[in-house]
Amino acid sequence: MKRYVYINDDELSQDLYCDNRISNRKYTLLNFLPKNLWEQFSRFMNQYFLLIACLQLWPLITPVNPASTWGPLIFIFAVSATKEAWDDYNRYLSDKKANEKEVWVVRQGIKKHIQAQDICVGNVVWLRENEEVPCDLVLIGTSDPQGVCYVETAALDGETDLKTRVIPSACMGIDFELLHKMKGVIECPIPDRDIRRFDANLRLFPPFIDNDLCPLTIKNTILQSCYLRNTEWVCGVAVYTGNETKLGMSRGIPEPKLTAVDAMIDKLTGAIFVFQIVVVIVLGIAGNVWKDTEAVKQWYVLYPKEGPWYELLVIPLRFELLCSIMIPISIKVSLDLVKSLYAKFIDWDNQMIDQETSTRSHATNTAISEDLGQVEYILTDKTGTLTENRMIFRRCCIGGIFYGNESGDALKDVELLNAVSSGSSDVIRFVTVMAICNTVIPVKSKTGAISYKAQSQDEDALVQAAACLHMVFVNKNANTLEINFNASIIQYEVLDTLEFTSDRKRMSVVVKDCQNGKIFLLSKGADEAIIPYACAGQQTRTFTEAVDQYSQLGLRTLCLAWRELKEDEYQDWSLMFKEANSTLVDREWRLAEVCQRLEHDLEILGVTAIEDRLQDGVPETIETLRKAGINFWMLTGDKQNTAIQIALSCNFISPEPKGQLLLINGKTEDEVGRSLDRVLLTMRITTSEPKDVAFVIDGWALEIALKHYRKVFTELAILSRTALCCRVTPSQKAQLVEILKSCDYRTLAIGDGGNDVRMIQQADIGVGISGREGLQAARAADYSIGKFRFLKRLILVHGRYSYNRTAFLSQYSFYKSLLICFIQIFFSFISGVSGTSLFNSVSLMAYNVFYTSIPVLVSVLDKDLSEKTVMQHPQILFYCQAGRLDCYPFYPPYLFTFIFKRKISSCVFHLLELLLMDY
């Protein structure tokens, strides 16, 4: 399916696609009441209460005034309807504001000021600096002579850095005035939600250039809700409008998460409902029998000889109404209330503020706090979660010489500084690659200082380090880079950028030295993505050793390489690259393949080592939570050695001989299978020993294990308290969460970057660290915290208290309703099984609301143990994990004692009351 957008053609596309009216509303004024009621009544509990309330309208069977059920029912409905209405009204207001914003659009060749909602597909839209983009646009012109503009995409993906967008090559150099009259067609896919992909083609009609197909990528678009920055004006063609934009498509209400306690309450409600039906049937039969044998003798009751046809149903229905209070009507409302308070307590907590950035913890999802107290598995990202994600260039190895040592960084190493100043060609090339093989944008402030806008912290660190080595990356103008090396400006023209993907694990740029016209390929990437492609003659052993040595120290390594390209080789490849770039299907894969053709026979220049320091308090946090019986899995994109080093340094695994690491590796199905079996066997043997056993698996083996040995791997997952998964992709992270969830474990996923989003959404509880990789993870998460160490407090204090309070509150709700119901049932035995209510309506209402519901809400402030005690003895959490609420009243024998206990207590209460009442 494709969409053809005709630029500036007012007639053609007007009716074909929706206009730019954004609507997030769920209801309209007319359908609000029916739709909302319908939604509320689709819940079983509400249907039940409605049925009861309707039955109560029949005076023959109602034991109490119908108002005692209708009142609370209408109140509860009104509360949720008002909440929905208020949310919807706010959505309406924000929609209206967006829809009525004025924008400049070209209509019939003239620039007009119209409302944003009237933009049609194909219109040319003009935007000024700092304006919000009203719909998805394909750029056709900017104020910048190079055709570049900068956008901030924070609203879309949470990343705060500026991103560059360029106009398609075909539109380059078109005069400002001519843009009004431009005609052409954009062939693009039907709307989807992928904000990182836009595989389209542009063909301009004469008189504008030729009929050449010009490929379009996401780089050529600016999407709805982004802001234009640092650019005077841009203009673009609307391709997706209204609710069909990338943002509009990805909008949507996520599936609400249900906590274990919620599920338990639902189950308990079901069980009580069944019990209630049994009671009704038994008492109904008993009542009818009593009526036919005894009541006929009681002349003062004056039963008629022949009753109406529904005579037999009257007594069971009366008991149904009497017993309806067994299921507490208020439980949902009071639980929602206390849960939102738990969330507020998390927001308010002064001990969970990150002092450095002054970010508070925030509970986005207010409904699942008690699940925090039941966590059994924590799956954590490494970079930015356990570590600070503040990259510092520490060491490097250039051409076999190691710079930097224990006493100091490479940047302070005199030898390196000397090598740079003396102009050693290896070192110069190395530093050049550091400085320009990246996607960093230098921004000159008014004072002349240069700051860098980088998407990757590693690149930032490398550019900063290069600057220290006198290779200052000064300016980037579209395709031209300027480097200030030892006070002389060197210019490079960027011909192509072969971008980083997590599959390729490397990125390259093709640049042309403006002085001598030579073309170079500069690459950097993970060792296994670079070293195998070294040119035949080169000795790579020293580099492999360097990588090993650095990762032993817990440093992140990157290999830098380059190759001089011949003019014709580049031209040939460039054609292929263009073609791959303009494919619509599987573009990413095609690109990777084409890139592969250029990235070979590399001359490896050296290895950089970047340190990512551990966050404060990480080892202590992991140890405490471990003691609390929580198992940790580390899922990282880093390589095995680095991951193991970090794991050791943060108490994640114990060093030998206390701990043992079992490696699962292999490249083929058989190897992995054997490896898995071996590890599983060791794991089974060592479970009885007091030894910390952890398994380590890399992404490749994991892929095979998940595909072919899922069962074995699941068993391993259950046995192992600790695991390290290296080189895993975002989707593998999500799959691992899925495996643990399928074994009925409560999982918590914590991460900070875009690659953790899927895992965070998949897990029972997602925690995002509002860190340096943007806010993407924090937005997708249920909870966002500033630092990893707050996790301890979040689980042990907030999670545990929330669980205890909810457990108490829900148990109490059922207890008090069962209690009063059993009094009614027992009273029926001495009132001729006729369904008389012992209490009048007012007393019943007062009991349910004033005596037992409102005062109990105070229990949200209850603390069974002080925070200090819990922190000292995290083992206390076992009781929450085991699910105090889950297991005890629900097994049949326990259910019996549960009811029996209440029977006795209600019996005693009832007897006392009657005895005191009567005499």
Next chain:
Amino acid sequence: MSSNVPSSSSGAAGSADSSAPRRNSKRPKYSRFTQQELPACKPILTPRWVISAFMLVGIIFIPIGVAALFASREVVEIVDRYETECIPEEFRNDKVNYIQKPGNKPCNRTLTVPKKMKQPIYVYYQLDNFYQNHRRYVKSRSDEQLRNNDSASDTSDCKPEDYANGAPIVPCGLIAWSLFNDTYNFSRNNEQLSLNKKGISWKSDREHKFGKDVYPKNFQNGTLIGGAHLNESIPLSEQEDLIVWMRTAALPTFRKLYGKIEVDLQINDTIQVSLENNYNTYSFNGKKKLVLSTTSWLGGKNDFLGIAYLTVGGICIFLAMAFTVVYLVKPRRLGDPSYLSWNRNPGGH
């Protein structure tokens, strides 16, 4: 760290700027509520505390129990079951038939006072196996009609005793219709004992629930006669027997106040009761009893409260003793972490 790179700090400053407005707008003041640090008392149940609490409860409860028991024992109660004896020998095989016959059914009973009874002496009738709490019965009344003269026709709840001969019944409903109609007269040594029938009902009932201007109308005029008739010239607020009867009992065995004897009765006095046995409890084998009782500060004769207090007090004393013994024989250090479950069997939990 990277202080030697001037530009890095500016980058950091930029990111701090962006979060600055957020920081200022969202900083609630510190309060003990938001930090969950409200003052609370957390009593630790140390052995001493537990033992003294039990001891205290025991020491308080046992005297109360003893006092309550004494008070209950002081009450003098004469109970006379008469439903069988008051039927002449020849009708004992068909009591229902006898009771349903029209005409007076007099019966004489003699009671002996076992102990001196101080006035006021309350006279009750006690019915057994009578379900005043039956749903059909208990709902069959119209409070509106009883209170208000204008709502005489408000009889919707009173079925089947709502209309008779086309006119609403006042007071309507099964409860009023089945009003108890045995009567008692007491004499001592052939001298009439006056029975005060005023003030036997609840004051609030007389004043608020039964109207001063509501007079019985069309009562017991239907085909079926239930219980007593009412004097149509006396307003409902003064028909105290009806008021007492209309306050329905919660249990199938109940006593209702009939009147008060306001003279002291001496030991071995014989009291002749001449009663009219009219009320039909025979069709459902209900007992009828006449009860004369004095009261104490605790009410009527009821040992339950005293026994309950004594039992609880006794158990508490016993527990206090038992805990003391355990405490002395096998003392335990307070807050010893080695007793925690995860410390007792390491590894497993």
